Amino acid sequence: TLPRVYVTRKVPKQGLDILRTSAQVQIDLWDSDDPVPRQELLQKVKGCAGLLCVLTEKIDAELLDAAGPNLKVVSTMSVGFDHLSLDELKKRGIRIGYTPEVLTDAVAELTVALLLATSRRLIEATHEAKTGGWGTWRTLWLCGYELANSTVGILGLGRIGVAIAERLKPFKVKKFIYTDVAPRPELAEAIQAEYVSMDELARQSDFLAVCCALTPETQGVCNKKLFAKMKNTSIFINTSRGGVVNQEDLYTALSSGQIAGAGLDVTTPEPLPTNHPLFTLKNCVILPHIASASYTTRNAMSALAANNLLAGLRGEAMPKELRL
Ligand code: GLV
Numbered sequence: 001t002l003p004r005v006y007v008t009r010k011v012p013k014q015g016l017d018i019l020r021t022s023a024q025v026q027i028d029l030w031d032s033d034d035p036v037p038r039q040e041l042l043q044k045v046k047g048c049a050g051l052l053c054v055l056t057e058k059i060d061a062e063l064l065d066a067a068g069p070n071l072k073v074v075s076t077m078s079v080g081f082d083h084l085s086l087d088e089l090k091k092r093g094i095r096i097g098y099t100p101e102v103l104t105d106a107v108a109e110l111t112v113a114l115l116l117a118t119s120r121r122l123i124e125a126t127h128e129a130k131t132g133g134w135g136t137w138r139t140l141w142l143c144g145y146e147l148a149n150s151t152v153g154i155l156g157l158g159r160i161g162v163a164i165a166e167r168l169k170p171f172k173v174k175k176f177i178y179t180d181v182a183p184r185p186e187l188a189e190a191i192q193a194e195y196v197s198m199d200e201l202a203r204q205s206d207f208l209a210v211c212c213a214l215t216p217e218t219q220g221v222c223n224k225k226l227f228a229k230m231k232n233t234s235i236f237i238n239t240s241r242g243g244v245v246n247q248e249d250l251y252t253a254l255s256s257g258q259i260a261g262a263g264l265d266v267t268t269p270e271p272l273p274t275n276h277p278l279f280t281l282k283n284c285v286i287l288p289h290i291a292s293a294s295y296t297t298r299n300a301m302s303a304l305a306a307n308n309l310l311a312g313l314r315g316e317a318m319p320k321e322l323r324l
């Protein structure tokens with residue numbers, strides 16, 4: 001009998017087709033757009049050789065113990081891997097697939113859209129237009145901040161940060177700066193970005209885009225110390241993970257006018273409860289984690305996740321393996 005793989009979500013067709021036509025595995029699918037209940041997941045992974053998951057599933061010791069020693073590969077349909085307990089996977093010798101690169105363009109496009117929506121107050125503006133606030137044309141009404149001649153700061157320079165900068169450059173950005181655990185000259189060169197300290201990033205950025213992975217080191221680094229150093233005309237953008245931000249501190253910075261606005265595609269928790277204080281702020285634009293959500297990209301992510309899984313189960317090099 002073929003090795004069994006559990007697929008925790010109705011992933012886009014390209015990926016499912018690859019698994020179905022492979023004749024290499026037997027698929028067990030949670031055939032829904034909503035997450036599999038934890039108890040169901042713990043039952044279904046028992047004895048599986050492979051697991052294809054998405055970012056709502058915690059892949060931790062409990063789950064890996066429930067799966068048992070047959071589990072060889074965990075393939076996540078995401079570039080982020082903060083939902084995986086890396087130590088536990090490593091300890092068990094389980095290989096990990098993920099989906100970098102295929103989503104870079106989609107995430108960069110959405111980040112630019114969110115940045116402009118926030119800095120030029122688009123959500124507030126459409127609301128005014130349709131609810132009677134549009135009394136007349138007014139000189140400073142709904143004014144925002146422009147990219148031309150600005151300094152854009154990137155917190156965590158990877159492929160996505162570079163792709164965002166490449167797209168912002170034609171808007172006549174004056175200067176790109178970035179910080180990371182260490183300089184990344186090979187990436188920075190393409191966008192002529194200057195490496196600065198976290199303090200300088202906060203001080204100089206007119207737009208600060210968070211593009212780092214969520215790790216123990218980046219957890220909560222966007223906190224009141226950082227916001228206090230930012231200009232009160234600055235815009236904060238996060239399309240990485242909510243955990244990088246201390247949301248109470250962000251709320252205070254936004255409501256007190258310490259910073260001008262924030263655009264968030266990611267929050268803690270997700271979904272953010274509809275009664276969350278951040279939703280009461282006009283200068284905070286919140287999206288429901290859609291940065292990679294284009295048809296092309298989500299299909300490519302599912303195909304890559306399926307190919308990672310199959311290659312890993314064959315004991316071959318995966319197209320995109322997360323090496324620990
Ligand atoms: C989305 O957030 C991803 O990690 O792919």
Ligand code: GLV
Pocket residue numbers: 079099100101103104158159160
């Ligand atoms: C960004 O870091 C990516 O993996 O695409």
